[in-house]
Amino acid sequence: MALDKAEWLALEAKAYELRKLLLETCHWAGSGHIGGGTSVMDILTVLYHKYLNLKKDDPAWEDRDRLILSKGHAGIALAPVLADYGYEDYEALKTFNLSGSRMGIHLDSNKVKGVDASTGSLGHGMSIALGTGLAARVLGKSYTTYCITGDGELDEGSNWEAAMAIAHFEAANVITIVDRNHNMIDGNTEDIMALEPLADKFTAFGLDTKVIDGNNIKELCETIDYALASDKPVCIIADTVKGEGIAFIEGDYKWHYGAMDEANYEKAKEALAAHYEKRKARAEKEGN
Amino acid sequence: MAGGLTYTATDSTQLATAEIYGNTLLALGKEHPEIVGLSADLAKSTKIGVFGEAFPDRFFNVGIAEQNMFGIAAGMARAGLVPFLSTFSQFASWRVADQLHTDICYQNVNAKVIATHGGTSFGQAGSTHHAIFDIGLVRTLPNLTVIVPADGYETANAVRAAYNTPGPFYIRINRGFDRVVYPSEDYGFELGKALMLREGTDITVIACGSCVFQAISAADLLKTADGLSVRVLNMHTIKPLDVEAIKSAIQDTRRIITVEDHSVIGGLGSAVAEVIADTGKGCAFKRLGAQDAFAPIGLHEDIMSALGIDANGIADAVRAVMHMDFELDDDWDDEV
Numbered sequence: 001m002a003l004d005k006a007e008w009l010a011l012e013a014k015a016y017e018l019r020k021l022l023l024e025t026c027h028w029a030g031s032g033h034i035g036g037g038t039s040v041m042d043i044l045t046v047l048y049h050k051y052l053n054l055k056k057d058d059p060a061w062e063d064r065d066r067l068i069l070s071k072g073h074a075g076i077a078l079a080p081v082l083a084d085y086g087y088e089d090y091e092a093l094k095t096f097n098l099s100g101s102r103m104g105i106h107l108d109s110n111k112v113k114g115v116d117a118s119t120g121s122l123g124h125g126m127s128i129a130l131g132t133g134l135a136a137r138v139l140g141k142s143y144t145t146y147c148i149t150g151d152g153e154l155d156e157g158s159n160w161e162a163a164m165a166i167a168h169f170e171a172a173n174v175i176t177i178v179d180r181n182h183n184m185i186d187g188n189t190e191d192i193m194a195l196e197p198l199a200d201k202f203t204a205f206g207l208d209t210k211v212i213d214g215n216n217i218k219e220l221c222e223t224i225d226y227a228l229a230s231d232k233p234v235c236i237i238a239d240t241v242k243g244e245g246i247a248f249i250e251g252d253y254k255w256h257y258g259a260m261d262e263a264n265y266e267k268a269k270e271a272l273a274a275h276y277e278k279r280k281a282r283a284e285k286e287g288n
Numbered sequence: 289m290a291g292g293l294t295y296t297a298t299d300s301t302q303l304a305t306a307e308i309y310g311n312t313l314l315a316l317g318k319e320h321p322e323i324v325g326l327s328a329d330l331a332k333s334t335k336i337g338v339f340g341e342a343f344p345d346r347f348f349n350v351g352i353a354e355q356n357m358f359g360i361a362a363g364m365a366r367a368g369l370v371p372f373l374s375t376f377s378q379f380a381s382w383r384v385a386d387q388l389h390t391d392i393c394y395q396n397v398n399a400k401v402i403a404t405h406g407g408t409s410f411g412q413a414g415s416t417h418h419a420i421f422d423i424g425l426v427r428t429l430p431n432l433t434v435i436v437p438a439d440g441y442e443t444a445n446a447v448r449a450a451y452n453t454p455g456p457f458y459i460r461i462n463r464g465f466d467r468v469v470y471p472s473e474d475y476g477f478e479l480g481k482a483l484m485l486r487e488g489t490d491i492t493v494i495a496c497g498s499c500v501f502q503a504i505s506a507a508d509l510l511k512t513a514d515g516l517s518v519r520v521l522n523m524h525t526i527k528p529l530d531v532e533a534i535k536s537a538i539q540d541t542r543r544i545i546t547v548e549d550h551s552v553i554g555g556l557g558s559a560v561a562e563v564i565a566d567t568g569k570g571c572a573f574k575r576l577g578a579q580d581a582f583a584p585i586g587l588h589e590d591i592m593s594a595l596g597i598d599a600n601g602i603a604d605a606v607r608a609v610m611h612m613d614f615e616l617d618d619d620w621d622d623e624v
Contacts, residue, residue: 047318060367062367065365068363073397085522107397108394109366110395110396116366117362117363117366117391117395118388118390118394120392120394121386121389121390124359124386124390124391125359126359126389127355127356127358127359127360127362127363127387127391128358128359128360128362128363128366128391129363130356130359130360130363131359131360131361131362131365131366131367131371132363132364132367133363133365134348134360134363134364135363135364135369136367137367138324138345138346138364139322139368139369145363151571155431157355158355158359158387159354160349161351161353161356162356162360163605164351164353165351165356165360166354168351193586205537215380230321
């Protein structure tokens with residue numbers, strides 16, 4: 001499934017479209033987890049538009065690939081992805097985070113179509129992903145389970161219980177992707193609770209660990225291809241920028257959760273357009 | 289009752305309650321390939337090991353990592369399996385409270401928690417292993433059915449009911465042997481329906497788990513020694529609670545005692561108190577159990593005596609409550 005230039009450009013266009021929809025959703029909601037939503041958007045784009053084996057007319061198809069978004073506060077990124085994909089009502093995005101909505105900040109798997117787990121309490125996703133992975137083994141199914149964790153949430157010990165078990169059970173059908181955006185609510189991850197050397201930790205727990213640029217669609221695709229072909233469980237540490245695409249919030253932990261007033265909204269739209277131009281130019285130059 | 293069981297009535301005096309659970313799960317597993325078993329390094333202690341030996345491909349020991357086990361079970365259930373998870377009650381509740389809350393109950397998955405070593409049944413282990421606050425926690429969780437079986441056969445019935453009823457279950461059983469309340473499985477177990485083990489008009493003792501046998505013994509003692517007519521209810525299902533049985537007890541006997549191998553805060557006693565308060569009716573009432581305290585160390589039967597939840601303790605409490613006053617209100621038509 002090597003990525004050619006045309007597909008790369010198409011994925012860049014989709015990522016741009018989805019970042020804009022994320023921004024719209026944040027604007028409608030008044031505020032949101034825009035920092036971690038934008039950092040993970042390239043990962044979500046690549047998964048939903050290249051890798052996940054899904055049926056558009058049946059979100060609950062039992063043989064579908066699963067995506068467990070352990071960093072549940074990125075619901076503001078996942079909801080636009082699901083609406084764009086056709087699973088969810090586009091109009092519902094306008095109610096995100098509002099009273100009476102089906103869509104809270106952390107998406108409810110029993111209320112929002114296409115959500116494979118209700119997450120938000122951090123450090124739960126990898127265990128759930130392993131459960132769906134082991135279930136595939138018991139049921140004789142060939143689907144893949146992807147788990148996206150944040151980096152700050154790796155402070156939770158339960159992740160490491162799960163990592164140990166993913167390796168122990170040799171669950172190669174579970175692919176762990178860490179959205180390594182380096183920031184958490186109170187500051188930089190290394191200042192609050194140092195994670196490094198993070199790759200060494202996952203390696204020591206038994207996962208085949210790759211560190212890549214998580215905002216580079218080509219690198220993401222190459223590494224997911226590698227993980228799918230591997231007979232060992234793989235962990236992808238996707239080095240990302242919190243706020244990727246919106247220059248004035250990039251790398252600023254204070255934008256973990258931010259208010260999107262009119263002035264910021266307009267500024268952010270311009271920033272996303274400029275970001276897309278840069279991304280396109282990179283794909284044109286480096287693609288083949 | 290059908291089910292292809294491998295043991296007989298006499299075995300209930302020869303098998304620990306958890307062994308009956310293991311055998312029941314094994315029988316269910318033979319019929320239903322979607323059942324899987326999970327353990328956190330307690331396969332032998334919780335007796336789920338027999339399932340693991342029969343179905344090694346459907347059994348997962350996750351090591352001493354209960355949070356992970358509950359998350360895995362949630363993922364498995366969402367993918368169509370029916371996981372039975374076994375660990376000690378203290379760890380199946382408080383240790384994994386967030387996973388139980390979010391992964392299991394909020395998602396309303398079809399996972400069955402068999403919490404062993406309930407109450408003070410592992411008494412010598414000390415308070416780290418006494419589970420006398422677990423019901424107070426799990427009873428608050430929506431979607432969760434909570435059962436505290438009285439003995440081995442009731443455990444078999446509860447485990448089968450859990451399989452046959454979609455949604456999350458918490459079944460709390462004891463370590464070791466239970467006194468036999470039921471000579472066979474065929475006594476009319478029904479989820480959410482209390483069973484009246486003794487008819488009575490003077491007072492009602494509502495019990496669950498190991499206290500059911502003690503309540504019967506107390507009722508028989510009080511009948512002979514004091515001439516009292518004591519109703520005994522086996523309230524095996526703590527949630528959903530049999531509200532009608534409690535209302536009838538208020539109306540018929542006007543005196544109620546609850547007895548449980550648990551704190552009086554949050555468990556069966558609290559659940560019954562909530563119903564009494566909701567009716568607005570006068571009722572002399574007392575809750576037996578651990579009185580907002582950790583339990584002493586000792587053998588299960590010794591701790592039960594110390595907590596006053598054995599037959600003698602219940603009999604003493606009945607005599608005390610028979611002397612309590614309550615406000616009469618004979619107009620039941622408006623509320624019951």
